[in-house]
């Protein structure tokens with residue numbers, strides 16, 4: 125069976141940081157493997173969620189794909205064009221199609237610019253409006269689209285609440301009619317009461333516009349309703365990837381199970397939350413399978429060898445040595 | 456955020472700063488309309504009426520050429536304003552650009568900021584002295600030299616602040632919108648530097664007066680024929696026992712003016728800072 129080529133195809137992406145001052149003799153320098161060889165694809169109109177606990181490299185994936193960080197290695201094809209190696213000048217026109225929503229709605233708006241100035245900037249850069257009047261029409265439309273009164277465009281960011289600011293952040297992205305939106309923990313800085321509203325908004329916008337999304341979150345509970353597929357990340361690597369139902373109903377990797385068990389439930393009697401334990405360090409990751417020190421079913425091989433990706437179904441892949449055991453025979 | 460309400464914010468409840476501001480306005484008016492206010496030509500000499508005590512005819516007395524010290528003081532206000540504004544504009548533009556560009560373009564910064572560090576290793580007055588000895592005495596050169604001295608401190612301060620702003624999320628967001636370097640520097644970063652720049656301006660304006668006076672006093676600043684408060688101190692210093700008023704009046708003028716500028720500068724900083732905090736916390 126032939127599927128259409130994916131909108132985004134990421135192959136073995138690596139983003140390393142050099143940290144430490146280096147000391148007087150350049151000794152203390154360390155390599156931090158924030159993203160260490162991940163591959164995935166996103167098809168047109170699809171929402172792929174990237175989940176994993178704090179520090180596993182989710183944000184870095186998004187920042188690398190938008191050239192905010194340089195990739196150390198690997199390729200990313202967007203509509204057939206390799207984007208990681210594109211020089212800034214050639215990547216700029218593509219920025220219209222690849223947009224990012226940031227985690228912190230307070231820090232992501234320039235306090236010195238009005239909402240109109242903030243939203244007009246991308247329009248003028250990408251020549252989507254000839255003059256201020258045209259820009260204001262588009263800005264009004266977009267503000268309404270995200271549930272804000274167009275009158276707000278004359279005001280400054282500090283006059284808005286977190287939820288409103290995140291709507292403005294969404295407007296800045298959607299005004300460009302992008303093909304791919306990378307949403308980095310876009311609700312995690314908001315009050316719980318506001319989170320659902322903003323999630324519903326982005327879900328509706330996604331469905332109506334058919335835009336593809338890389339939806340980054342540390343909370344599997346948040347991604348449950350928005351994702352088509354889910355990728356689970358641990359210490360710079362993807363450990364399991366599959367359709368939403370495969371991940372939520374039939375998780376295979378012990379880490380995915382751990383994450384699922386830590387979603388808070390309202391049902392009484394099921395309050396036991398397994399201890400997540402300490403995540404390992406990205407500067408000196410454990411040998412073998414990075415998850416083995418926290419894994420309940422780790423065996424000898426887990427300490428020495430890195431697990432391969434095992435295909436459980438055409439869409440479901442998991443990196444665990446003991447999968448065949450768990451499933452009772454190789455798939 | 457209109458101009459008048461900003462001014463009201465700065466001076467409401469700050470009596471000393473208000474007095475300081477009034478004094479600065481007096482100096483500005485004196486500078487602009489010196490020929491109207493000065494009873495005599497500041498250059499008119501009167502060999503018979505040398506070293507006269509203050510009187511109704513000569514409020515501040517006369518100097519060793521018999522020139523009217525009051526008129527010279529009023530014309531001296533001109534130099535105060537010209538040197539002050541000139542140094543501020545020069546230092547903020549040059550120093551601001553060096554600081555911002557150095558922080559933004561890391562490699563360029565390695566070179567430029569090392570030069571700044573070297574210049575900053577000299578005490579301010581020494582640096583001004585060294586530069587002045589290389590140049591002719593003139594108004595422009597005095598402004599350039601004082602401007603260079605304070606461009607270094609401006610560059611240092613803006614370097615640090617730009618470095619911090621460059622890592623802000625809204626800068627990343629602007630990049631994602633496709634903004635280029637100049638737009639990020641001048642549209643996104645610069646407006647967030649306005650308050651430190653204002654504080655820096657008042658600081659430079661005040662110190663430029665002291666520097667200029669010191670250079671004049673050492674005979675390295677403005678040409679001697681230009682009436683400036685520093686030149687007046689310098690020329691009449693040997694008469695300190697016979698005619699102390701010749702040093703008293705320009706000296707007091709320098710002190711009050713520097714003090715006033717500092718008061719106004721502090722008031723501006725105090726009134727701008729909390730509002731700046733409001734942007735972040737008042738949500």
Ligand SMILES: Nc1ncnc2c1ncn2[C@@H]1O[C@H](COP(=O)(O)OP(=O)(O)OP(=O)(O)O)[C@@H](O)[C@H]1O
Pocket residue numbers: 141142143156158176177178179180181182183184185342406
């Ligand atoms: N610019 C940087 N320089 C050095 N280290 C970095 C940089 N950015 C991120 N890191 C490190 O890379 C690792 C992954 O960071 P990243 O922000 O991608 O994680 P994350 O999964 O998004 O976490 P969170 O849930 O906290 O947002 C962390 O250990 C972090 O400290």
Ligand SMILES: [Mg+2]
Pocket residue numbers: 182183184308309
């Ligand atoms: Mg993150």
